[in-house]
Amino acid sequence: MKDFKAIRLSYKNTPLEVRGKLSLSQDDCEQLLKTYQKDQRLNELLFVSTCNRTEAYYMADEDISDSLIKDICSIKNIKGAEAxxxxxxxCDPKDVQNHLFRVAMGLESQVVGDxxxxxxxxRAYxxxxxxxxxxxxxxxxxxxxxxxxKRVQIETEFRDGAASVSYAAVEMLDELTSDINDPKILVVGLGEIGTDAVRNLQNTDIxxxxxxxxxxxxxxxxASETGYKTRPFEELWKAAKEADVIxxxxxxxxxFNKENISSLDILAFKCFMDLSVPRSVAxxxxxxxxxxxYTVDDINARADKALEKRINAIPQVEAIIECSLSEFNKRTQEMEFSPIIKGLKNTxxxxxxxxxxxxxxxLSSKEKKQVxxxxxxxxxxxxxVPVLQLKATASVNKKEGQKMGKIITDLFDIDVEK
Structure with a gap:
């Protein structure tokens, strides 16, 4: 079986500016996948790219990381030296497997359990x-x-509550507007936290x-990314008057202060969620x-409780990953040697x-059945005897298991391609 390899960068070692340049859109990923469809060096390829990471996972005998990085840079019009x-x-398959599991579970996210x-x-898959x-x-x-x-979701508290300020704000907003028919939301200021809040709103019915x-x-x-509306900043006060939540x-x-907010002629209800430090809402x-x-301190308190729960649940999540990987590798190993075992049995x-x-x-009819x-x-x-020995050897040392499989194949003249 070919080896599982990867290239990866993330917020842990790469500045935001560089991550942004190397972030792959759906079109980018699909174009790269098309490029490698006829590449004989690999036959399986997965790109995972978010605002916090850009990664490629692939099955190949050789390390083709230089080629993948070069093509990513080409599609993003970036010099290779920068990337x-x-x-x-x-190139260690176990490391790559474990990392992909941890990424997918949210253990490697900036917000634990994202x-x-x-x-x-x-979507990448x-x-x-x-x-x-x-x-x-x-x-x-x-x-x-x-x-x-699914096990993490059902068996642990790793996904309970909102552990980031932006997500906690949206979760709180969803609760506050539950009794409002088609609530109008205005998001002002699109720095990192404001942008995250907008993206998190996509997970609600608003x-x-x-x-x-x-x-x-x-x-x-x-707005193009999310499908939401946008208006020029000059129309802020008109938009604020129409909004239920800002x-x-x-x-x-x-x-936002008492003087300019009073001019909005608030008749019933208006909620401000201030994610700024210092406060942008007086x-x-x-x-x-x-x-x-609601200030950032109010929202942080909610996020901190959720984060504590998630951190406490990490050992359970890691145990689920270990169990899942053990079962996966056991089945994979059995499938790798199944043609040899099947061939031996047929011979x-x-x-x-x-x-x-x-x-x-x-022989009589009765004797035939007995024979x-x-x-x-x-x-x-x-x-x-040989099947158990083959599996036991492979579980300790994959290469030794492959050697033993080759010996059995040659000894019994087994055609594993059948």
């Missing part, structure tokens, strides 16, 4: 499958990951979302009737059948 400083090539990453990995770049190995591995993910930024192009790009991450202290805004203000069965046939004319039973039982006992 080579950050991409790590990993629920978005599992969906992103599923779907693109791979659509372009016929997922073979038997990736299919089995990905479905093992998805099953492990559809009436308007996003604003002082640099209109930034708002337009995010999420602000503006880097301007007290931008303290005196809370004195206005009908206005509710021995052919010998048994010919020998029994020699004496058929000398069939005895010889088949004997064949199964003989088979058991």
């Amino acid at each position: 080579n400083k950050y991409f790590e090539s990993v 629920i978005q990453i599992s969906s992103q990995v599923k 779907q693109w791979t499958a659509d372009h016929e770049m997922a073979g038997p190995y990736l299919h089995r591995l990905m479905h093992t990951i998805f099953n492990a993910n 559809s009436d979302v308007t996003i604003m930024n002082r640099t209109f192009k930034v708002a337009e790009e995010l 999420i602000s991450s503006l880097p301007i202290a007290d931008y 303290e005196d805004v809370e004195d206005i009737p009908g206005v509710i203000v 021995l069965e052919e010998i048994r059948g010919k020998e029994v046939q020699k004496y058929e004319d000398q 069939e039973k005895i010889t088949k039982n004997l064949l199964n006992k003989i088979m058991k």
Whole structure:
């Protein structure tokens, strides 16, 4: 079996600016998959790319990391020297397997237990499958990951609550607007936390979302990605008057204050979620009737409780990964040697059948049945010895197992291609 390898970079070793340049869109991933469809060096390939990581997993005899990095740089119009400083090539299959599991579970995310990453990995796998770049190995591995993910969801508290400020804000917003028919949300300020809040809104049933930024192009790009509306920053107060909830991450202290909020003629309810430090929603805004203000401290308290739960659940998640990987590798190993085992059984069965046939004319019907039973039982006992030895050897040392398989294949003239 070919070896499982990877290239990877993430927020742990790569600045945000570089990650942004090397982030792969769906079109980028699909173009790269098409490029490698006819590449004889590999036959299985998966790209996982988010705002925090860009990774490629592949099955190949040789290390083709340089080629993959070169093609990623080409599609992103980046010089290879800039990317080579950050991409790590990993050729230990167990390390690669474990890392992909940890990524898919959210153990490697900036926000521990990030629920978005599992969906992103599923989408990446779907693109791979659509372009016929997922073979038997990736299919089995990905479905093992998805099953492990279900166990994590059911058996642990690893996914409970919102562990990031932006996600906690959206979770709180979803609760606050549950009794409002088609609530109108305005997000002002699209720095990292504001952008995360907009993306997290996609996980809710809320559809009436308007996003604003002082640099209109930034708002337009995010609106194109999410399908939400955008308006020029000059229309802020008109949009604020229409909104039920305003999420602000503006880097301007007290931008929203009692004077300008009072001019909105609030009749019933308006909620401000201030994700800025220092506050962009002044303290005196809370004195206005009908206005509710949640500061970053309020939201952080909610996120901290969830994060504590998730951190406490990490040993359980790692145990599920270990168990899942053990089962996967056991099945993979058995499937690798199954053609040899099947071939050996067919060869021995052919010998048994010919020998029994020699004496058929000398046996009664009852004796024939007894001979069939005895010889088949004997064949199964003989088979058991090399099969158990083959599996035991391979479990300790894969290469020694492959050598033993080759000896059995040559000794019994087994054609494993059948």
